[in-house]
Amino acid sequence: MGTFYGADVSALRQLGQRFKTSRETLSRLDATLSQNIEAARQWTGPDGRQFRADWSANHRKALAEARTLLGTAERAILRNADEQETASRGGSSGSGAAPPGNGTGYILSDRPDHSVPRCPVRGKPDLSEERLKELQDKIHAAADSDNFFKGNDSDVEDLRKALDGLTPAQLDQLLGTLSDDELKALGHGLASDGKGLFNWEGTTAFERQAVLDQLLAKASPEQMERVKAQISWAQPDGIAAGDAANPDGGPQTPKGWVTPQGPVISSSQSILDIRQGGYGDCVVMAGLGSLINQDPNWARDHVTDNGNGTVSVKLNDGGHERWVTVTKDVPADANGNPQGAKGNAGGTWPMYVEKALAQVYNEDDANDPVNPGAPDDKRYEPGNYRAIEGNYGTDAMKYLTDGNLSETHSSSDVWKAADAGRPVIIGTHGEAPPGAPDGYVAGHEFFVTGVDDSGKLVLQNPWGPHKEPLHITKEQYESMFGNAVITG
Known part of the structure; x- marks a missing residue:
């Protein structure tokens, strides 16, 4: 024996x-x-x-x-x-992730990152010729956007389901049979209005991103680079107006792309990881601050490093959780530093929530403030960092939560939610009112971290932990701040 x-x-x-x-x-x-x-409000004092x-x-x-x-x-x-x-x-005593060069993928073990890849087991490139031909046909159908009556939306969904059933090694096997022109055609077809004459919704950003998610999250680093190079919208446009609330903020024009150092998810996450950067997406960063303050596991549950040069972020699409996968490089400034959100001890995860959101965000309303001398705002489609600048708390937060949101200016509701530890973000007025406390920033969003011993609401600026928190009374809130958005 x-x-x-x-x-x-x-x-x-x-x-x-x-x-x-x-x-x-x-x-x-x-x-x-x-x-x-929260219900025991009769215990006063x-x-x-x-x-x-x-x-x-x-x-x-x-x-x-x-x-x-x-x-x-x-x-x-x-x-x-x-x-x-x-x-x-x-029949091996190894990790189950085969080393590069043997046709099954790349090593995922011994990473400094503390998130778990969605596809840790690579599998084997064992698709039959018949199955490869069937998958190639599905790709060609999704790439064809010329059917005026039928459209290609059903083909896109059919392809997504087929790719979802592949192991990473099988996906690499399939990608190896496709030319660069075929990948480019697929990207064009996915980005087209794909529902034909009798259904005007069009292929949504989440629908096309669902196919890209399958291609990026499971591919080897080499094939991932091919996909990124041939599908033009695999990267969002990093040009943006910048943070209008920051006197030093100005237009953001990336000088290239940089892959940040350090893990995406470190050993623990907290509000210290929230550092806004150059984009005017204070609502997004404040929202992330409120969520990680309420649940330190939020980042681990919603962001994962796939180990192949991509990161997956779980966002919400009308009440349905959807993975959006992006490559690990982010827009860089003239000094080669990340142009948007910054990394911190808890990891670089906010950068990738920001990037994933830029890929699918569709609530831009062309009413965002801009710095003096900057071009007028206009509506930007998904695939632009500019789209996530400005906008309203409920619009952004519905992408980050299950959509159970309430908007209020009632100080009683806000303090009650803060006492219960629920995520809350609060905006300021367009101009600083007389007597505004130190640290008040006009046209900006803050997130609540709790209530202090004196009963004041504690607000944190998403610009970063170097900004001292504001401690405000109910009277200050009602006279100096706008509506609050409460989650849950």
């Missing part, structure tokens, strides 16, 4: 499921306790206020940290199960 080396894959997966169940139990407990604490402040500032964060540890363990367990299963199938 031979000796068995390795782990019991079934037992590992069961253990991973138990960790997941425990993590979900903590999430439900967090939600239930938060609702009960300093003791009640202190209890609610302690809950938001300390106890909820402890629960979140416990969920983070459980989630990290769960992902490690499932990754080990995948690697053990792959090694067992291949």
Whole structure:
């Protein structure tokens, strides 16, 4: 009888499921306790206020940290199960991710990044000639945008489903059979108005991005570069007006692209990672600050480094979660630094939420403020960083959340949400009012981090942690700030 080396894959997966169940139990407990604490408004006075402040500032964060540890363990367990299963199938004691040059992909192990690739097991390039021909036909159909009556929208969805069923190694096998001209034609077809005469919606940004997601997230680095080079809209346009709220802000014209150093997801994430950069997307960055303040796991759950030079970001499309995959390079300024959001100790993840959002954002209304002397604003289609500048809190936040949003100017509603630890962003007036506190920025968005011991609302500027937070009273909020957007 031979000796068995390795782990019991079934037992590992069961253990991973138990960790997941425990993590979900903590999430439900967090939600239930938060609702009960918020409902106990009859407990007034300093003791009640202190209890609610302690809950938001300390106890909820402890629960979140416990969920983070459980989630990290769960992902490690499932990754080990995948690697053990792959090694067992291949008769190898390796990691399951084959080294470059053997036709199955690239190494994903031992990365400094703390996110988990969506496709850690590469598989084998084992598509039959018949299956390759079938997939090639689907690609050619999606690339054909000339059918006036039928359009190619159904072909695009058919191709997405077919690509979704491929392993990374199979996708690379398919891409290896396509010429650069065929990839270019596919990009043109995906970007066309693909629903024909009798359905005027057109192929949406999320629909075409869903196909690009499959091509980028699973491809080897070499094939990923081919896709990026041949599909012109695989990169958003980095030209933008800049941050109109910043006296030093001006038009943003990238001088190239740069791949930021450091992991996308580090060991822990927090509001310290929110550093806006040169784009005028304070609403987006404030929204991210409010979400990571409420749930330190948000970045881990929504952003992942695929290990092949791409990053996937989970956004929301009308109540449906959608992966949007972008390449790791971002627009660079004249000094070769990222032009938009900056990285910090928690990783470079805000850069990729910003980039993914630029690819699909479709709420630009041509009413954004611009700095004096800059060209007038106009509406920008998805695929432009300019589109995510300015705009309204509810418009941006519905891409980052499930869309359960409320807009209010009631100080009671805002303080109640802050006490409960719910994500809240608040805008300022177009001009600074008399008596505005130090740190007030006109025409800007802040995010709430809690309520202090004196009952004041604490606001953080998304320009970065170097900006001192504002502590404001209800009277200041009602006279100096605009509407708040509350999530949940």
